[in-house]
Amino acid sequence: MDLAAALRAFVRIVERGSMTAAAADLGVSQPAVSKLLRNLEAHAGARLFERGPRALRPTRQGLALYEAASAPLAAIEAALESLRGEGAAICGELRLHCPSCIGERHLHAIVMAFQDAHPAVAVALSLENRAVDLIFENFDVALRMGRPSEQALIQKRIGFSRRILVAAPAYLARAAPLRAPADLGAHDLLVTDASLRNGALRLRKGDATKDIALRPKLATNSAQVLVQALRAGRGVATAQLLLVAEELRSGALIRVLPEYEIEPSEFFLVYPSAKFLRPAVRAFVDFAAPALRRVEGIF
Numbered sequence: 001m002d003l004a005a006a007l008r009a010f011v012r013i014v015e016r017g018s019m020t021a022a023a024a025d026l027g028v029s030q031p032a033v034s035k036l037l038r039n040l041e042a043h044a045g046a047r048l049f050e051r052g053p054r055a056l057r058p059t060r061q062g063l064a065l066y067e068a069a070s071a072p073l074a075a076i077e078a079a080l081e082s083l084r085g086e087g088a089a090i091c092g093e094l095r096l097h098c099p100s101c102i103g104e105r106h107l108h109a110i111v112m113a114f115q116d117a118h119p120a121v122a123v124a125l126s127l128e129n130r131a132v133d134l135i136f137e138n139f140d141v142a143l144r145m146g147r148p149s150e151q152a153l154i155q156k157r158i159g160f161s162r163r164i165l166v167a168a169p170a171y172l173a174r175a176a177p178l179r180a181p182a183d184l185g186a187h188d189l190l191v192t193d194a195s196l197r198n199g200a201l202r203l204r205k206g207d208a209t210k211d212i213a214l215r216p217k218l219a220t221n222s223a224q225v226l227v228q229a230l231r232a233g234r235g236v237a238t239a240q241l242l243l244v245a246e247e248l249r250s251g252a253l254i255r256v257l258p259e260y261e262i263e264p265s266e267f268f269l270v271y272p273s274a275k276f277l278r279p280a281v282r283a284f285v286d287f288a289a290p291a292l293r294r295v296e297g298i299f
Contacts, residue, residue, distance in 0.1 A: 006040040007069050009033045010048065014058050014066045015135050025138055077278075091120035092280040097134075097142040101192075101223035102161075102267070102295075103127035105243055107143060110291045114284055121280050129193075129221045134272055140281050141271045143292070145194070148270050156269040156289055159298045162241040163195065163262035166253045171233040178236065178256050181212050188217040188235030192226055195238035195262060203260040238262050241297030267298065 012022035019037065023030040041048050048062035058066060098107045104127060111123050126132075126139075134142055134153065148155055172178070176186040181203055195201060196219075200211040217235050220226055223243050230237045230244070230253060247253040269285055269292075292298065 001039045001043055002036075003040075003043070004073075006036040006043070008073060009036040010040055010062075011066060011070050011073055013037065013049070013056060014062065014070075016138070017136065018056060090118045090280050090283045092278065093122045093124065094141065094280055094284055095124045095126075095139045096284075097126045097128065097132050097137075097139045099129050099143065099145050100127045101129075101240060101243055102143065102292075104224060106292070106295050107288075110288050113291070114287050117287070118280070118283060121284075134270065140278070141269060141284060141288075144268045144270050145265045146268075147266060148268055150270075152272060153270040154273050156285060158267040158269060158289060158292045160264040160266050162264055162297045162299060163238060164241055164244075164258075165236055165256045165260065165262070166230060166239050166244055166248065167236045167256050168230060168233040168252065169254055171235060172254060172256070175236075181210055181257065181260065184212055184214060184236065189214050190218045190220075190226055190229050190235045190237035191216045192223065192238060193219060193221045194265060197263075201238065202263045203257075204263060205260050209263075240265070242295050243297075245296040264299075267292065 009022060009026060009028075012025050013019055013033065016022045016025065019033045020030050023033040026033065037048070044061070044065065046061040047059055048065060049056040049058055096107075096111065103125065108125060111125055115121055115123060131144060131146075131148075132139055132142060134140075143158070145161075167175075167178075171188075175188075177183060178187060184201070189201075191201070191214075196214070196216070197211075199215075200213050203210050203212060218226075218229055220229075223240070226237055226239060227243060227247070229235070230239065231247065236256060241248075244253050248255060269289055271281060271285065
């Protein structure tokens with residue numbers, strides 16, 4: 001039995017919850033993974049998984065073996081990749097996850113610049129507005145909005161994303177005057193899901209905050225939809241500055257109530273500690289963190 005291959009398959013089954021998913025990650029067939037697991041259980045003299053109709057759950061012995069084997073295997077794979085890459089270009093595959101808003105406008109360009117510097121790196125970039133389980137879903141690095149709670153992840157703080165109120169000149173020309181937060185109730189409000197708290201918009205002026213109860217005309221989790229609705233003159237919107245900086249410079253959009261800001265969101269780059277040992281992961285984090293901090297609207 002190839003013990004290293006069996007342990008590698010076992011670790012991926014634990015992390016992915018199924019032999020089919022583990023096989024796909026490892027680039028082998030599902031029967032091959034099943035055989036490796038059977039051989040490992042015979043070698044260990046213990047049942048490592050409880051077989052359910054939909055998923056595999058590690059037994060007490062399986063969890064103990066996973067805790068003992070996962071970190072050393074990751075360290076060995078990282079060391080081998082480092083040796084293969086010594087004196088040569090950083091290479092391999094990177095699986096990245098990012099919220100759609102900053103991914104569409106900024107991170108994809110950072111990824112392309114990274115690949116220009118390291119052309120042997122292949123990137124799979126997933127843009128979704130959800131927090132993923134990096135280990136279970138096999139991502140190397142994620143850009144998270146909000147402080148991560150998982151203790152198993154290393155966090156690199158990027159900064160806060162400034163949020164402001166904006167509208168198109170055409171909308172403001174036909175709408176009611178907007179001179180104070182209380183006037184927002186007379187306007188069509190466009191918001192992203194992250195802007196409201198229990199139906200209220202929290203505005204900040206210096207150290208003081210004010211909650212304004214509002215009923216949005218449009219609420220969306222898509223930054224693309226929000227910007228398109230803004231440009232079409234559909235209302236006043238809560239927007240991250242990093243999404244609308246170009247439109248503000250061109251005059252396509254105008255900032256309203258400029259003395260007020262919306263509670264900002266915080267960004268972090270996160271990655272499993274074992275995966276950071278991989279040279280390609282370490283290189284990307286070191287490249288992306290300062291590039292993200294230079295994005296207009298992040299402070």
